[in-house]
Amino acid sequence: MDQSFQDSIEKVIVINAPQEKVYEAITSPERITSWFPSAIEGTLNVGDRPILDFGEHGKNQIYVESAKPHEYFAYRWIPGSRHFIGDVLSQPNTLVEFIIQEVENGTRVTLKETGFASLPAEVRDQKLAENTGGWDYMLNRLKELLASK
Amino acid sequence: MLIAETFKALGDPVRLEIIERLSSGSLYTLSSVSKDLGLTRQGARKHLQVLADAELIKMEPTGRNTIITFAPASLKAADSFIKQLERKWDVRLEALREFAEGDKS
Numbered sequence: 001m002d003q004s005f006q007d008s009i010e011k012v013i014v015i016n017a018p019q020e021k022v023y024e025a026i027t028s029p030e031r032i033t034s035w036f037p038s039a040i041e042g043t044l045n046v047g048d049r050p051i052l053d054f055g056e057h058g059k060n061q062i063y064v065e066s067a068k069p070h071e072y073f074a075y076r077w078i079p080g081s082r083h084f085i086g087d088v089l090s091q092p093n094t095l096v097e098f099i100i101q102e103v104e105n106g107t108r109v110t111l112k113e114t115g116f117a118s119l120p121a122e123v124r125d126q127k128l129a130e131n132t133g134g135w136d137y138m139l140n141r142l143k144e145l146l147a148s149k
Numbered sequence: 150m151l152i153a154e155t156f157k158a159l160g161d162p163v164r165l166e167i168i169e170r171l172s173s174g175s176l177y178t179l180s181s182v183s184k185d186l187g188l189t190r191q192g193a194r195k196h197l198q199v200l201a202d203a204e205l206i207k208m209e210p211t212g213r214n215t216i217i218t219f220a221p222a223s224l225k226a227a228d229s230f231i232k233q234l235e236r237k238w239d240v241r242l243e244a245l246r247e248f249a250e251g252d253k254s
Contacts, residue, residue, distance in 0.1 A: 009235050013242045017249040025249045035244035079234055109245070111238055116231060 008114040016106040023070035023100050026109075044073075051085065058083035065095065073098045079113065092118040155221075158203030163188070164196050171206060171219035179208070179215040 015022050025031045029040045029050070037060075042050030048064045061084055062077040074097040078084045084091075094115040101108045159165050163186055170182055183193035197217060200206045207220040 009231060009238060011235070011238050011242055013246055015246045015249050022245075022249050025245060031248070035248040036241055107249075109242065111242060113234065113238070 007117040008112060009116075011111040012108060013111075014103060014106055014108050019100055019102045019107045020070045022107045022109060023073070026098050026100070027067060027069075027073050044075075049088070052077075059085060061085045061088060063088045063093075071100050073100070078119075079116075092120060094119070155203055155205065158199050158205060161196070161199075164200055167196060167200065168205065168219065171217060177217045179217060182217050 025035065027044050029043055032044070033040055037052035038055045039053040040050055041053065042048055044050060044064055044067075046064050046067050049061055050064070051059050051061045053059050060077055062075045064073075064075045066072065066074040074095060076088050076093045076095055078088060078091055079094050092115075094113050097110075097112045097114075099110040099112070101110070159168060166186060167182055171177060179190070179193060179197065183190075183196070186193070188196070197206065197208060201208050205219070205221045207218045209216045209218070
C-alpha cells in the first residue's frame with residue numbers, strides 16, 4: 001500500500017459570495033465555527049496555536065502557518081487525530097491551505113492538504129470508526145432536513 | 150460520488166427507511182426490505198434501483214429473489230485514509246459554501 005500512498009488532497013469549490021466574505025468565513029473565529037469546528041479556543045492569526053473543538057470527535061490544536069487577506073490561509077495539524085493537544089510542529093503533520101480567488105461567478109476556493117506520506121502508520125490507519133461516524137452524521141443531517149420540510 | 154448525489158438518492162422517506170433497515174447489517178431480500186412500506190414489488194424495485202445507481206446498495210439476483218446489501222461506495226473506500234479525509238473536506242467545503250452564501254451580514 002505504501003508505495004502508492006497519495007500524499008495530497010486537492011478540492012475546488014466555487015462559492016457565490018464575495019472573496020472577502022469567504023476569507024472571513026475561514027479566518028474569523030466567530031465565523032469558522034458555523035461550518036468547521038463547533039467551537040474554537042484562541043484566534044487564527046499567523047503563529048497562533050488555537051484549539052479546534054469538534055465536540056464528540058475531539059479537539060485538535062493547530063498551528064496557523066500563513067495568512068494573506070483575502071487570498072490565502074494555511075495551517076498545520078495532525079489529520080484524523082481525534083484528540084491532539086500539543087505542539088503540532090513537533091510531530092509529523094499536514095499543511096492545509098485555502099487559496100481564495102475571485103472568479104466570474106463568485107469566489108473559488110482551492111483546498112489543499114499535503115504531507116500525508118510523512119504521517120506515522122498508526123495515524124493513517126484509524127479508519128473504520130471515523131468513517132462510520134461520517135456516515136451517521138450524513139444520515140442525521142438528512143433526517144433533520146427531511147423533518148424540517 | 151458527490152455528497153449531493155448521495156443526498157438526492159436518500160432524499161425520500163421510503164428510501165431512507167430502506168437504508169436504515171439495510172444499515173443494521175441483516176440480510177435482506179427485495180421483499181423483506183420493502184415490507185410494510187406500502188409498495189408494489191415494481192415500486193420497491195424502482196426505489197432500490199435509485200439507491201443502487203447512487204452506489205449505496207447492491208442488488209444480487211439469486212434464484213427467484215434478489216438479495217439486497219448495504220454497500221455504499223463511500224464506505225468501501227474506508228480502507229483509504231485519504232479517501233476518507235477527502236470526503237470530510239467535501240462535507241466541510243459544502244458547509245463553507247452554504248454558510249458564506251447564506252450569511253448576509
